[in-house]
Every structure is written in C-alpha cells, then in structure tokens.
Amino acid sequence: MSRWQTFAMVDWSGGNDRGPKPCKDAIWACVVRERAAEEPVYLRNRQLAEDWLSGLVEGELTAGRRLFLGFDFPFGYPAGFAQALTGSEDPLNLWDWFEDRIDDSPKSNNRFDLAGKINRRFGGQGPFWANGLKRDIDGLPRNKATYSNPFPDRRAVEHLAKGSFTCWQMAGAGAVGSQVMMGLPVLARLRRRFAGQVAAWPFEPLDKPVALIEIWPSLTLGQPPAGFIKDAWQVQQVALELCRRPVAEQERLLNVHAPEEGWILGVEPQ
Incomplete structure (x- = not known):
C-alpha cells in the first residue's frame, strides 16, 4: 500500500x-x-x-x-549559492531567506528588484539575468551580452533533464527563475504553518x-x-x-x- x-x-x-x-x-x-x-x-x-x-x-x-x-x-539552486547568500548550505534556510525578502501582491512583486540586489552583491552581472520589466534594474542584465555567473549555471539534475531551464533566467518563454523566487516563500510558510507535519x-x-x-x-x-x-x-x-x-x-x-x-x-x- x-x-x-x-x-x-x-x-x-x-x-x-x-x-x-x-x-x-x-x-x-x-x-x-x-x-x-x-x-x-x-x-x-x-x-x-x-x-x-x-x-x-x-x-x-x-x-x-x-x-x-x-x-x-x-526547490534549490546550483551548489554554492545558498552558502554564499545565507551562510549555510541548507536549502531550507534559503527558502526562509527569500520568504523574508519577497514582497508579493496580486498586481505586483519585487522579484526582479531582488534579483538585481543579489547580483550587485556578487559584482553586478549575475547570477540572475533577464529583466522582464520596462524599467532598467541596476545589476540585472536584460540578456547575456554582459552576463557573468559566479556559480554553476545548472544543477546536477538539469544536466540530465533535456529541455530544462536554469534557475537564473528570470523572464522569457519557458523561464523558471521567477517561479522559483516566488514559490519558495510559499513553501517556507507552509512548512512553518504546519510545523512537524x-x-x-x-x-x-x-x-x-x-x-x-x-x-x-x-x-x-x-x-x-x-x-x-x-x-x-x-x-x-x-x-x-x-x-x-x-x-x-x-x-x-x-x-x-x-x-x-x-x-x-x-x-x-x-
């Protein structure tokens, strides 16, 4: 059963x-x-x-x-990102980190601004890319012309999953970067609301x-x-x-x- x-x-x-x-x-x-x-x-x-x-x-x-x-x-990012951002390799700490910093409402959220802020922490040209807004965001490239990623581009599983997109692409057809950033805070709250379950x-x-x-x-x-x-x-x-x-x-x-x-x-x- x-x-x-x-x-x-x-x-x-x-x-x-x-x-x-x-x-x-x-x-x-x-x-x-x-x-x-x-x-x-x-x-x-x-x-x-x-x-x-x-x-x-x-x-x-x-x-x-x-x-x-x-x-x-x-549910996670390529190796090294969680440690660099939160001081811990534990991806569940990263869930909480995003939950603390994402502002979300039905009509707007700060995902692109947060991606730019994270990028500026690592030099301003990565790991995130693809600004989907009309206004420019300091540190968030619109394309890969000047992109530089200090972390692996893909998780180990994505090297095996043909057609998968990286966590770093925030906009564009098929991109999953925004889904990750806006989804992990929800999972973090579910874990907290139903702690131990x-x-x-x-x-x-x-x-x-x-x-x-x-x-x-x-x-x-x-x-x-x-x-x-x-x-x-x-x-x-x-x-x-x-x-x-x-x-x-x-x-x-x-x-x-x-x-x-x-x-x-x-x-x-x-």
Whole structure:
C-alpha cells in the first residue's frame, strides 16, 4: 500500500494575477484522492493559491490522509549559492531567506528588484539575468551580452533533464527563475504553518504526513487533447500517473541524494 492516499500537483506561476477567466500560464492544481481525480482548479494569483494549499493540507491532516504535494519549480539552486547568500548550505534556510525578502501582491512583486540586489552583491552581472520589466534594474542584465555567473549555471539534475531551464533566467518563454523566487516563500510558510507535519524532498526524510516534491510535468507528458488547457491537463495527468505507480516504483523514484540542489522527480541519477 502506498504511503500516500492523496496526490496533488501544482503548476506554478511567477507572474501577476491572471484574471477571473481560466487561462494558460497561470496557477493550476489538481487533487487525486484514493485514485479518483478531481477537476483541475484554476488559481488566478499566488495569494489564492496559498490559501487553497493551506486548506488542502489542513483538510488532509484532519482526515488522517497522507499527502504527496508536487510543485513544478526547482526547490534549490546550483551548489554554492545558498552558502554564499545565507551562510549555510541548507536549502531550507534559503527558502526562509527569500520568504523574508519577497514582497508579493496580486498586481505586483519585487522579484526582479531582488534579483538585481543579489547580483550587485556578487559584482553586478549575475547570477540572475533577464529583466522582464520596462524599467532598467541596476545589476540585472536584460540578456547575456554582459552576463557573468559566479556559480554553476545548472544543477546536477538539469544536466540530465533535456529541455530544462536554469534557475537564473528570470523572464522569457519557458523561464523558471521567477517561479522559483516566488514559490519558495510559499513553501517556507507552509512548512512553518504546519510545523512537524511537512517534509521537503530530497532534503528531509519523508516521514511526515505531507511531502513536498519537485516535479516537471513536461518531462513525461506531451500535448493535451484538443480543447484542454495544457497546464490544467498536465497536473491532473501527473497526479494520476504517480498514484497508479506500484509502491516499489514510487519509492525508487524518491531514492535520490541531492541535499543541497534538490532534484526533479523522475529524472534518473547517473
């Protein structure tokens, strides 16, 4: 029997409120409970998403069900970054560091300014790049013409995951840098709100009722059927696929050692 009864997957967004009409490139989530899939949920901004996530975790804990909760953004940065920024290699300290410094509202946030501030600390031309705002930001290059990264460009897992983007790119098609910076504070608050009930993979033993897991839906899924929003379809399919895997296969996928950088579930270590 699987150690989890509920699987929930979340497709995250680093941008602003997407409006009332369900659309692509927004936050989508789907819950599969006891192998039965619910309809995907459209969450127009991170504030609504965080409330939804808190309600989900609280509900599953109250019901005595163990929850596998996946997010489609990196849980860590390339080796050396956390130590240089926080004085500790522990990526969970880095989560708290961002939570302390990110200002977020449905219509605006400070992610690009914070990226520029971090860059200035390391000389002003990296590690972050791609300013997505119209105004210039001191220290945050718009492109790689003058870019210089004092840290590895990729995590170990990203060398194995074909098509993956680096944590450093803050804007542009497919970029995940904004998702990471705007997602880690939410995970930090979930860990604090449900202290002692949440474990973050692969940094902690999965011996708590709730497991936070890094996923990448596009790793195994193609295009959705006609008429489906890709993000909504993918979170449902990933949740269904994971819950249907044999227990031994679930455990094998989680048997990864990456204590600083994190890992993408499903990428085979070499």
